[in-house]
Amino acid sequence: MADRQFEGKVALVTGASAGIGRATALRFAEAGAKVVVSDVVVAGGEETVQMIRAAGGDAMFVSTDVSNAAAVEALVARTVERYGRLDCAFNNAGINESGVDEWDEGVFERSLSINVKGVFLCMKYEIAQMLKQGGGAIVNTSSINGLVGSAGQLGYPTGKHGVVGLTRSAALRYAREGIRVNAVCPGVILTAMTERAMASNPQVKQMIETMTPMGRMGAPREIAEGVLWLCSDKASFVTGHPLVIDGGFVAF
Numbered sequence: 001m002a003d004r005q006f007e008g009k010v011a012l013v014t015g016a017s018a019g020i021g022r023a024t025a026l027r028f029a030e031a032g033a034k035v036v037v038s039d040v041v042v043a044g045g046e047e048t049v050q051m052i053r054a055a056g057g058d059a060m061f062v063s064t065d066v067s068n069a070a071a072v073e074a075l076v077a078r079t080v081e082r083y084g085r086l087d088c089a090f091n092n093a094g095i096n097e098s099g100v101d102e103w104d105e106g107v108f109e110r111s112l113s114i115n116v117k118g119v120f121l122c123m124k125y126e127i128a129q130m131l132k133q134g135g136g137a138i139v140n141t142s143s144i145n146g147l148v149g150s151a152g153q154l155g156y157p158t159g160k161h162g163v164v165g166l167t168r169s170a171a172l173r174y175a176r177e178g179i180r181v182n183a184v185c186p187g188v189i190l191t192a193m194t195e196r197a198m199a200s201n202p203q204v205k206q207m208i209e210t211m212t213p214m215g216r217m218g219a220p221r222e223i224a225e226g227v228l229w230l231c232s233d234k235a236s237f238v239t240g241h242p243l244v245i246d247g248g249f250v251a252f
């Protein structure tokens with residue numbers, strides 16, 4: 001029997017037009033949640049919604065740039081208007097500009113604006129709603145680069161370390177108010193983001209596989225499983241935790 005542990009719950013996923021976000025939106029829907037799919041890429045977001053509906057689920061798309069406060073406020077308002085509440089939020093939208101000059105100020109600023117301020121803004125409006133309801137669960141997407149550095153990149157690891165800091169601090173602040181806040185730290189996962197990085201150098205794929213103890217990249221669904229567990233009642237005593245899902249990458 002399908003696991004329907006999120007039946008009656010409402011889940012919001014940012015960066016859900018593709019990759020990890022799409023896989024998690026589909027997984028939430030499969031587990032019975034009503035899903036708000038959000039992204040800046042409209043065609044991909046609407047495709048995710050169609051995939052959910054085709055499988056018998058309930059979803060809507062809201063186009064949102066997570067670095068824009070008014071847009072994020074409107075996203076949470078639309079969620080509540082349509083579905084009445086917000087139980088789970090996966091703040092996953094992010095960018096990783098690879099093959100660029102690490103000292104480029106624009107690259108650094110964009111990384112902080114989308115990867116860190118985006119999570120800050122999402123939590124700000126999601127938590128305000130969750131407080132009104134008496135609780136909720138939030139998962140933010142960090143990275144293994146939120147725990148260890150990355151030679152040749154500055155903005156991305158700085159931002160992803162920032163996501164861990166935001167997660168831990170919000171978890172402490174709301175621990176007694178029924179809101180759990182955790183993060184996932186994916187290793188190298190096969191998505192468009194990784195394909196873009198590999199496109200610049202065909203040896204990158206082999207390098208990644210060699211550096212990952214399990215000898216392969218992860219699949220988006222392997223991150224989705226972690227997100228659902230963190231949002232579920234099975235993780236009822238887990239908060240402030242950066243969950244590493246990386247095939248052993250940072251175990252060295």
Ligand SMILES: NC(=O)c1ccc[n+]([C@@H]2O[C@H](COP(=O)([O-])OP(=O)(O)OC[C@H]3O[C@@H](n4cnc5c(N)ncnc54)[C@H](O)[C@@H]3O)[C@@H](O)[C@H]2O)c1
Pocket residue numbers: 014015016017018019020021038039040041044064065066067092093094095096114118141142143144185186187188189190191192193194
């Ligand atoms: N793929 C990996 O190996 C890997 C590893 C560690 C962490 N991550 C993180 O996982 C998350 C998802 O990445 P992915 O691999 O699925 O990549 P992806 O590029 O397929 O998905 C990222 C999504 O975020 C959206 N997005 C970008 N800027 C946005 C903005 N300002 N507002 C709203 N949406 C925006 C994109 O349109 C895209 O759909 C990112 O935060 C990324 O940093 C990925």
